[in-house]
Amino acid sequence: MDTKPFEPKIVAFMCNWCTYGAADLAGVSRLPYPQNIRPIRVMCSATISPHHILRAFQSGADGVFIGGCHIGDCHYIKGNYMTIKRVAFMEDLLNWFGLEGRLHLEWISSAEAQKFVDVIRRFTEKIRALGPNPIPALLKTPKAIWNGADDEGHCANVA
Amino acid sequence: MRTQPRYVDVERCTGCGDCAQVCPVSLPDRFEQGLGTHKAIHKHYAQAIPGAYAIEKLDRSPCTSACPGMVNAHAYVALTAIGRYKEALEVIYRTLPFPGVISRICPHPCESACRRKDVDEPIAICDLKRFIADTVDLSDLHVTTGPKRNQKVAVVGGGPAGLSAAYFLARHGFSVTIFEAEEEVGGMLRYVIPDYVLPKDVLDREVGFLKRLGVEMRCRTALGRDVTIDGLLAQGYAAVFVATGAPKGIPLQIPGEDANGVMQGVDFLRRVQQGTLDEVPTKVAVVGGDDTAFYAARSARRLGAEEVIVIYSRDLDQLPARPENYREAVEEGVRVLTRVSPVEVVEESGQARGLRCVRTTLKEADTSGRRRPVPEAGSDIFIEAPLIIAALGRTPDTAGLSEAESLPTERFATLQVDPVTFETPRPGVFAGGEVCSGPWVAIGAVAAGREAAESIRRYVDGEDLRADRESLEPLRRHFMPIPENETPRPRATMPRRDPSERITNFREVNLGLSEMQARSEAKKCLNCMGCCECLACVEACRAEAVRHDERPQEVRLEVGSVILAPGFRSVDPSRYDTYAYADHPNVITALEFERILSATGPFQGHLVRPSDHKEPRRIAWLQCVGSRDMHHCDNGYCSAVCCMYAVKEAVIAREHSPYPLETTIFFMDMRTYGKDFERYYEKAKASGVRFVRSRIHSVEPVAGSDDLRLRYVDGDGRMREEDYDLVVLSTGLESSEETVRLAERLGISLSPGRFAQTRIFAPVSTSRPGVYVCGALSGPKDIPQSVMEASAAACAATEALCDARYSRTRTVELPAPRDVTGEKPRIGVFICNCGINIGGVVRVPEVVAYAKELPGVVYAQENLFSCSQDTQEKMAEIIGREKLNRVVIAACSPRTHEPLFQETLSAAGLNPYLLEMANIRNLDAWVHGDDPDGATRKAKDMVRMAVAKALLLEPLEQTSLPVSKKALVVGGGVAGMTAALSLARHGYPVVLVEKSKQLGGQANRLHKTAAGDDVADALNELVGQVTNHPLVTVHLETEIQSVEGFVGNFHTCLACGETRHEVDHGVTIIATGAKEWKPDIYGYGAHRAVMTHLELDEHLKSNDQVVATARTIVFIQCVGSRDSTRAYCSKVCCTHTMVSALECRKRNPDADIYVLYRDIRTYGEREALYREARAQGIVFIRYSPGSPPRVTPGPERVAVTFREPILERDLALEADVVCLASAIVSHHNNALAQLFKVPMDSDGWFLEAHQKLRPVDFATEGVFVCGLAHYPKPLEESIAQAKAAASRAMTVLASRAIRVGGVVSVVDASRCSGCMGCVNVCPFGAIGFDEEMRAARINPALCKGCGACAAVCPSEAIALKGFTNQQLYAVIKTALA
16 A cells, blocks of 8 residues: 555646746745746647646646636636636536545736745645545546546547 | 946856755845845745846945954954854954954954944954854864965964964965974964963964964074075075064163163063063052053062053043053052153162153144143152053164164054055065054954965966055945834953952953843844845855855947836835834734735734734825825825725725724725726625715824824814724825936936826826836826836837837857657756755755656756756757656646746757646755655656656647738827827837717817816827828728628728728727717706806807806715716816816806816826815815705806805805716717727726736737726826727737647547537637537637636647647546556
8 A cells, every 4th residue: 555645636727828827926036935836838728628637637637726716807808708707617527526625726926936835735635635636546447437547547539 | 337236147147045944144135124034145025027036135234344454344244143153263363364353452443343232232243252262163164275385485473463364374375384483383362462361272262263273383583594585485485474473572761761660561561471571569560551550560569560641742542552451450449540640760779769740731733633731831640669660662673674674664663564465575575464554453464364365376376466456446335224112231241350350360350241242132133234245145055156246337239228117115104103013012004004914014914013013903094195295294185095995905904804893994085086986886885885075183002002093173173082993004106316317317306295296198208208107207196097108118218219110139050950750759857956955955966866757758857056047058968868848847837837838848859838837846855844854745746747758749730820910000099190190100010090070088078188288289299299100091971881800811801881991900999989978967957157167168169258257166076987888087177176166267267166086096196176166265075975065056057056065055156157977988889899899888988908917918918908988087097098008009000920839729520519618608709600610719819828618628629739638638647657
C-alpha cells in the first residue's frame, strides 16, 4: 500500500489577461501557495472547452481550476459569459460522473494576487478532502463501462 | 529637458527584487498614498511598466555633506538600525580607516547638520559610529583592494593624515612605507589625546588593520634627520606624501615664559603619555581654550592637581574645544575663567609662581571671524600656579623642510599644496593634513590623506589629477519631508564613569552605547536623502543593473509639436480645519480609500481603517473638498469626477464588506452627468447607499474612541450630528505648483482655475501654437475624456507634421525564416537561473539533465540571465549551430518576456511562434522558496509540459493586406466635419456623408458657446474649411445603403435619391449626432411662451423682443432627462441654461429669472457660470422629481407653480418665457448600426469598445464613433472626440499594411458541420458562413485569437493557432504524467 499522503494533482487553466497575471503577481509578491497546481496558460477562459476539462479528468486530474476575468473585464468583450455558462453545464455533467466539486471557476483580476493564492489554497484543500479522482481506477478495471478506451482512457474517435 | 536619473538600468534590471530585500531604507510609499512603505530601491507598484526597479534618491544627506571626510553617516546609521553592523563598518571603511578613533574625538559636524533636530535632537551619529567600530571584529572586515602593484610610495609622518594615505594607497595596490619620527605611529592621536578619551588599544587595533593590509611602518625615522625626500625618491619610491603634522606649541609670548614650570600643552601631554611625568603641583593654570588645553587640564587633575584653572580670553560660546571635552572637564572640577588674558608669568628665582592676567572685552571680529579680545586697563588678576601649561594652538614644524627639501611654505608655516590634488610644487611630492592646514579636526586629515592617495595613484598612472574632482555638486536641500506625525524621542546617551572615579585614573570616561540603544537611536533617522548609498543593492544585483553614479541629464530634442499631459494633484485637505484630516488617521482622502480597496493595496484589499485596522461599519464621504470653494482654497471650479468616484467607492466598499455596511455620501449637487453615470447613481441609491444633501460643519473625534463625529446642516437647514468609523474626503483635482511653473516656462496661458487655457473649437490647443494639451491639465476631467483628449492631442499635434511621417523610422532587418516543414522536431531547452531568483530555489542543473532526456530535445543548457543581451546572442548562435527548430525557455512570465524571446528566434532565422515558455520563476521558484525539492519537481513538470507542446508547435505565418487609404465619415455635424477635416489635413481623402441638406447639424441652432462666443461664426468657418478642402468630398442628402468588407478594406454604397456612389475606404467614423427631444410636458406646444433651449437660442439669435420684453423668465431643468424613460443626464443643459440665463439678464436687466433644477451640473470650470448667474441675481430653486413644477398656460402668460423646499410651500409665478432644458435623444439609427456591425445601448447611444480606455473605438475594427451619437456632450467635447476618432482612424490609415495571422483561429472546412455556433459566439464578427462550402470561414484580419469559436465547435473543426486542442491535450496529459 502506498502510505504517502494524498497529494492532489490539479490542472489550472488560466486566462492570460487576468488570472495568469495574478499568478505572476503572486510570484512577484512572493506569496506562497500549495504546489499542487500545474498551470496552463490560455488566451481566454472561453478557450476551455468541455473537451479540455474531460481530458484532464480522464488523464487523472483530481481537480480542474479555471481562472477568468471578472464579468465586464473580458479582454475579448464577452468570453467569460460563455465560460460561466459552460462551467455550470460541465458541473452538472461531472456530478453525474461522480466528480462533484472538482471543477472550480473563479474570476481573478491580474491585480488580485492574494485572491489567487487564497483560491488555490482553498481549492487544493477541498480536493485533498475529496480524495483522488475515481475515474482512472475505474478505467483500469476490466469491467469498465468505458469500452473502447485506450490505456489512457481516451476513447477512439467513433465518427 | 532634464531627465532625472533612475539609478537602475532598465534594460538590465530583471525586476527580481533582490535589491529591495537588502535595502536598509524604508520610505513612505507614495503610490499607496503613504499608507505603506517601500524600500529606497523599489518598483513604483507591483504591476508598474517598465517592471524595473528605481532608486528614490534626493540630495545628499546633510550628515554626509557636513563631514569633512565625506563619511556616509546616513548609510551606517541605516544599516545599524537593522542590525547589519559589519556592513555598516564596511561603509565607514570606504572613506575612514579609524572609526573607533575618530568617533571618540570628532566634533561631529554631521550631528550639527542632522535634520532630526527639527523634531527633537540630532541623531547621536558619532556614538553610533563608535558602537559599530567597537562591536564589529576587525578581522571579519572585508575591504576590496586593487591588484598589487610593484610601485612603492613613502609616507612621511604616521599621524591621521599619513595613516589614512597609507590605507588608501595600500588599497590602490601600492607598497607603502610610513616613516615616523616618534616611537610609534599615531601622531597627535597617540601623544596628545589622553587615554581616558582615546584608549590606545583602540588606536593600536585600527593601526593593526593597516599593517594587515601590508603597510610597513618605520618608526624613530625623522625627515631631515634620518631620511630626505631626495633620498626617498632616489630609493625608488614613486611618490612621497609628507604629513608631518603640526606638533609645535605656540609660545605665550609674554614675559617670564622661559621660567621653570611653564610648559607647552602638547609637551605636557606627550610626557604624561610616555610616562615621564607623573606628578604635578596642587595648582595648575592652563592658558587656551582648545581641546589640548582641556586635555592638559583634565590630565593634571588626574595627576593630583587640586585646583586647575583654564584661562580663556573670549566667551564660552567661542570655545574651540569639543563641548564634550569642556563638559567633562568641568565635571572633573576644572575651573574655566573666560575673558581673561595672561600678561606675565610671575616668577621667583626662575621658577614660575603664577600668572598675572587682565580682563578682556570683545571688540569687532578679527580675520578668523571671532571677536577680538582687548585688555581692560586696570583689571589685573593674579592666578597662583607653579605649573603653567600653554595651549594657544599648534603649528607645523616646517622650518627645515622648506629649505632642505625645497618645499615652499605659506602663512603660519604651512606647506604650500594644491587644495584639490594635494600636490606640492615638487613633482611626485604630495603633502596633507595639519602640515598644510594647520591644526584642524582629525577627520580633515583623514580626508586629505585619502585625496592625496587618489592623486598619487593618478600621478603614478599618468592620469589627469584634476578630472572630475572639483565639480562638487552644489549643496541643495531637497530632502525627504519630515513626517507630520513624527513623535519626539530622547537622544541616546552613553553611560559615563562618575567624575569622582574619573580623576583617579586614566580609564576611558565614555562607555559606549548598548546595542538596544544604538538600534533604537539609529531607527530615528529621517532618511533625508532617501537612498543612503550603502550600495548593498549593487552587491545584491546579479544583473549588474544598479547605477548609483547616474546624473541628471539635459536632453535636447528637435520637435515640431509638444503635448503636455502632466496631470493633476489631489488637493491636500490638511489646510482645512473643518475636516480634521491632518489630526485624525481615520479621516482619509478618496485616493487613500482607493488604495485601501485595492487588491494590491496596503491591506491587500481588506477594508479596514488606518488607526486600528478595524473593519468599519459606517463610512461617510464628504463631497467638494477643495472644489467649488473660494473661501479655503481658491478652487472655485467643480472637480468633475468626485461625485462619480464617491458613488463608485461606496458601491465597491459595500461589495467588499462581509457584513452590512452603512455608506453615506454628503453632497451639495450630485453630478453624475457622464455616460451611464446616472444609472449607476440610481442603482447605488437602490442598493442602499445613502445620499444626504448637506453642508458640513465639522468633523471631530469622538472621545474615547477612534470614531468621528460629523456635524452638518441638512437640506432643510437643520443642524444634525452622526458618528462614523471612517470619513472619506472626496478631494478635488488641481494643478500642482510644478505644473504651473511648467506652464509659465513654456509660455502657455492658464485659466482662473490654473488649468491650461483652451478654446471651445480648439479644445486640445494651448495659447501657444504647436503646444497641445490633454488630460487634467486643461481642466478636471475623468478617464474617458482624458483618453479622448489624448488621441485628439495626438491628432492635432501631427497635423502640421504629417509630411514627416516615417521619415525617421528604421526597420529591423531580419534573416528570412528557415523552412522547418518536414523536419523532425529538434528542441532546444534553455533553463534560466535568473541570477539566484530561480537557481536559488530550483536545482537548475538537475532540471537541465531532466530536459535532455525528454522526447524531441536535442539540446539543453542553463543560463544565468536569459534576457541579457549577450545570452540572447548566444542562444541565437546555438539555435543556428544545433539546427534547433523548436525552442523552450524555462524562465519568467511569457506575459513580459515572450516578445523578447520571439525576437531572439526571429534573429536566429526561426519562425517566432516556434517558442514555448515555462514560467518557473513567478509560478514556481518565487512561490515555493521554502521547498527546493518540490519546486524542482514542479519545474521539471512545467518543462515537460512545455516540451510536449513544443513538439506540436508549427510555424505561424503573418500575411499583409493592403489598406485603402481613404475614410468615410457618416454625419456632417461639428463632430463629423472636425473628424473629416483632421483626416484631410493629414493627407487622407475623406468622403463625408450628410443626410440633410446642409452641414452643421445641431450647432446650426446654437447661439453662444459656454465661453460666450457666437457659435455661428466658428461654424461657418468650419463649414468653409471642410467644403474647400480638396481632399474632402461632401455628399449631402445621402445615406448609407450597404457596407461590405472589414478594417482597411471597406466597400460602401451611398444612396443620394436614386444616385448610387461606391466608395472603397479603410476606416469609418460614425458621427450621426442626436436631436433635441420635443417635450410633451409642461404645456409645451400649448403656449408660445413655453419653448425649448434651442428655440430660446433662436429667439436670442434673431434678437426679437421675446426676451427683451419679458418680465419673468423661468428655466426648468431635466425636462425629459433623468427620468424613467431616459435614465441619463443630458449633460449640456445646466451649462446651456447658465449661458442663456446670463444672456437674458444682459438683454433684460429688469426681468426676474428663475431656474428650477434638481442638481446643478456645471462641471469643471463651467461652475464659474453658475457662480456668475447667482451673483447676477438669477434665482435657483430646487425641485424634487416627485413634485415637479406645473406649467399652466394663461391667456398672455403662463403660470408656473413649484414647491419651495425650504419653506415647504407651493409658490406660483407668472412667466413670459418658460425655457425647457429638453433632453438630447438618439436618432436610434439601428440600420446603420447593423450595416457596420456596431452595438447600441438601450438609450440608442453607440456603444464603444471600452468606456474608459477605448472611448472612440468599436469592438469592430476600423469603425470609430464621435459626437452626440456616442452620448450627449458639449461642443468642445464633441470636437475633442472627433479629433480622437480621426487619430484612431489614422492608426489604420497610416499603416503600410494590415498584418493578419499569427495566433488566430482557422476552420477545417472538411470537419465543419455548418452549425454556425462559432459565427454567433465571435465577439468581433470575424466569422462568416460560406454558403457554397457550407462551412464557417474566419477572416484573419478581424480575428483577435480568443479561441471562443474553437471551444464551441462540436466537431473540433476550428483550431486556435498556438493553442490547438492537440497542443492543449498534450500539455494536459504531460501535466498529469
